[in-house]
Amino acid sequence: MEILTINNVWMMICTALVFFMHLGFSFLEIGLTRQKNTINILFKNLFIICIGLLLYCLIGFNLMYPGFEADGLGILKFAGFGLDSPMTTEGLLDLSYNSGYTFWTDFLFQGMFAATAATIVSGAVAERIKLGSFMLFTILYIGIVYPIVGSWQWGGGFLSTLEIGKATGFHDFAGSTLVHSVGGWAALIAVYFLGSRLGKFSENGHPQVIPGHNIPMASAGVLILWLGWFGFNGGSVLSADPAATSLTLVTTSLAAAAGGVTAFIFSTLLYKNYDITMFLNGILGGLVAITAGADQMSPTDAILIGLLAGIVIVLGIKLVDKLQLDDPVGAIAVHLICGIWGTLAVGIFGNKAGIDQLAIQGISVLLIGVFCILFSLLFLGAIKFTLGLRVSEKEEIDGLDSHEHGMEAYSDFRTNQH
Template structure:
């Protein structure tokens, strides 16, 4: 009972840290966009966490952990609406839900992850998406698509048992693919169908900088996210195991640091200036990259994974611009490209390294990517043809805060409004 309590308390602390990440995402998005859209971004992020938790309670948790029967295909299962009440035969609360924590802790920890997928999309589509369309998308994607993908691995589905040679199934410790790329694939589709912001690309197709209005806030957001990742990865040990949690936090931090340093060095060599935003996104890229195998890596492995992720960020952002896709916060490069890299890295570095494992990791990336691309396209395309997904030109130029919310985040400070 004592270890159950210790494990459960640790899991609840990690749950609080993951919850805190939503403030980090909000700050990062606000800081890298213009002040006239601040209320809109805050509204979306608050909506995501509130509705995400309710949806995860209603359907998501039992879609993600349906209890696949032996011999089932492991693609789709549903254990029913709402949460169970795990009671003992005597009618008391069953604290021995599993070896590490209670049923309720499990729900809350996993529920915090669920909302992250839509938060990733929020940053990529900032400053020009209709709020109503985004809310409908969030309800479907967080309520249904994310938990189905999660069930394939964490819920005991087909990816968890998929084997090639000696590889013992797909491995994604804390969600490089199952969380980050799920959001990243949807962000890619959304940005493509939505189009770029007015003024992002010149008449000859060259990308134009649209500076964020509060870089200090963006920096605070990244540091909050780094702190929250201690819960994101540390909690994924699913216990307070001393060796497992301490190694995970070390690899997480080293990858973040290496990602930031390499991103700023590569961007400095390419663009001849010390770009703080690239530094910040490099940190996030390192964090996303290590997430798939944080418990499997040595410190050296973690530094290498983070360093490669940092370089990937710089080239990834340049690639997104070259494709004429407008991602104001770099979400696609950070969460999709580095999510793919981190997932494949499990087969290259650490305890799971091996060619067979690399192939299994690749199959997992393709399966999740294909499903998310198709479902995200269907959802957003239908929204585009029905309610519409983009605000009017006047609304975009004036700012979404005034038109969609009737308020200003900085009513006494209107400089650089556009």
């Protein structure tokens, strides 16, 4: 009982840290975009966490952890609508649910992860998507796609038992692919459907800088996210085991630090200036990359993964611009590209390293990518041809705050200027 209580308290702390990450995502997205869209961004991020928890309660949790048929093919067996509370006949919580923590803690921790996937999309589509269309896509993606993909691995589905050679089981400790790339694939398709913001690309296709209005806020957002990642990865140990938890927090921090340093050095060599936004995204890229294998990497492995993630970030952002895809916050490079890199790194570093494990990692990334792309195309395509995805040119120029919300984020500040 004492051990369960300690584990449960740690898991609740981690749940709170992952919840706190949503403030970090909000700050980062606000800081890297323009003042005239601040309320719109806050509204989207508040909606994501609220609807994410509700959907995960009613559908997602049971869809993600349904129990599978014994044929090993990973056929979904949906466990029902809404949470089925494990209560004893005396009305007390059944503590035999899990040796590490209670049923309620499990639900809430996993629910925070579900909302994160949609938050990734929010940054990529900022400043030009219709709010109603975004909310509808969020409902569909969190409600259906995220829990099904999660069930393939964390729910005991076919990826968890996939065998190639001597290796068995896809390994994604805390979601480089199952959370970050799932959000990243949706972001990629959404950005493609939406098109770029007005003025982002010149007539000859060269990317133009559209500066964010509050870089200090963006920096605060990244530091909050780094802190929140202690819960994201630390909680994925699923207990308060001191050795496993401590190692996970060390590898997480070292990869983040290495990603930031490499990104700013590499971008400085390329562009001849110290770009803090590259520094910030390098930190995030290191965090995303280590998430798949944070439980099994040595400190030097984590540094190497982060170092390469920093380079991947700079090249990834350059590639996204080259393709004339407009991603205001760099979400595609951070969450999709670095998520793929971190997932593959499990087969290169750590105690699962080997060509067979690398093959499992690669095949799993491919299958999940195809699934997410197909459903993103279906959902976004249907929304585009019915409700429409993009706001009018006038709304984009004036800002979404005034048109969709009828208010300004800094109205008092602007009124008091002389």
